[in-house]
Amino acid sequence: MREGGDQSKKGVVKESGQGEKRSILVAGCGAIGSVFACLLAEAGHRVCVLGRRPLVAAASTGGLRVSGIWGEHRSTPLDGACEAAAVSGNFDAVLVTCKSYDTESLLAELGDRAVPGGVAVSLQNGLGNLERLEAVYGPERVLGGRVIFGAEVIEPGHARVTVEAEPVLLGSRHGRSELAAEWASVVDRAGIACRPTGDIEAALWGKVLYNAALNPLGALLGVPYGELARDADRRWVMDRVIEEAYAVARAEGVALPWKDAGEYRRIFYDRLVPATAGHRSSMLQDLQRGRTTEIDAICGEVCRRGAARGVDTPLNRLLSILVRERSAGR
Known part of the structure; x- marks a missing residue:
């Protein structure tokens, strides 16, 4: 399998008629990372993937494939590495797509791998990832990404949106x-589809409201998002989770774009849940595969920040406990 070539002296390359082509490392490449890596490579950018051995083997021999609601996409074979030490050179952008609980160890092994003027981008679930990236890359070289499309791994090298x-x-x-x-x-x-935002904190908290309500309950009950919204008792739980997380965000001074939790809930049930009704949460997939979940970065982080601000979060705490117990096989 091929490892990442030396990108440190390449930087941005001008290609006539195609705009600027970038060197991009996708670090912690799972389902979401595979989608970004495949489409960016298909667009002509030089992409290197850092991930598990089966994914890297597939990417380096036959390229990546993306299927699903965005149609069929394929990349040419990509440079790849299974360990951070095997990644060569620096990049215009480092896209961090690992699970939140792996962020610290990934950064400790990888370090700053962006060229001068380059950027590190967190495309992850939960809270706290930006602070970790900023500690390594510096605050002005870090972007946060709010990702609210769903993907799953069909087999190594093939992700479906x-x-x-x-x-x-x-x-x-x-x-x-x-x-x-x-x-x-x-x-x-x-x-x-991607847009810039002037308030990434509010955008990330908006995703936390969404994830905290849907991911743990969907994982515990083993159902897609749409099934949660069709039951009154399940809606009651999600309503309380949203109210708690909303109160914590407000206590932290986050300028959420909704006047209150009720306004967010209306958007949640009228637009967000219907658009993702058939999706099964990554947390459910993690439980089914016996893997660690991201509950601590979502509901757990809501609880920790709530405690620091004097905001009670009993439903978020209960869901955190139940998911951790299920994950531990109890």
Whole structure:
């Protein structure tokens, strides 16, 4: 299998009629990472993937495949590595797509692998990832991404896009609007709908409201998102989870775009859940495969931040406990 070539001296390459082509590392490449890697490579960018051995073997021999609601996409064979130490050179962008609980160890092994003027982008679930990236890359070289499309791995090297609620949002916590606009354009031109945002904190908290309500309950009950919204008792639980998370965000001073939790719930049930009704959460997939879940970065983080602000979060705490127990096989 091929390892990443030395990108450190290449930087951005101009290709007539095709715009600027970038060197991009997709680190922690699972379902979502495979979608980004495949479409960016298909658009002509130099993509290297860092992931599990079966994924890297597939990517380096036959390229990546994406199917599903966005149609069929294939990349040419990609450079890849199974360990951070095997990644050669630096990149215009490092897209971090690993599970939230792996962020610290990934960054400890990988370090800063962006070229001068390059960027690190978190395309992950949960809260706390941006702070970890900023500690390594510096605040002004980090973008957050709000991803609200769903994908699943069919087999190593083949991911299927199952649902899409809204475009990806990219933004800086430190005023780098031009950087967000630049990379949103790169992603959008590759075929993944993407827009810059001036308030990535609010966007990420919006996804936490969505994930906290749907992921753990869907995982515990083993049902897709649409089934949760059709039952009054399940809706009651999700309503309370949303109210708690909304209160924590407000206590932290986040400028959420909804006047109250009720306004968000109306959008949630009227638009977001119907758009993703058939999706089974990644948390459910993790439980089924005996893997660690991201509950601590979602409901667990809501609880931790709530405790620091004096906001009670009993439903988020209960879901955190139940998912951890199920994950432990108890």
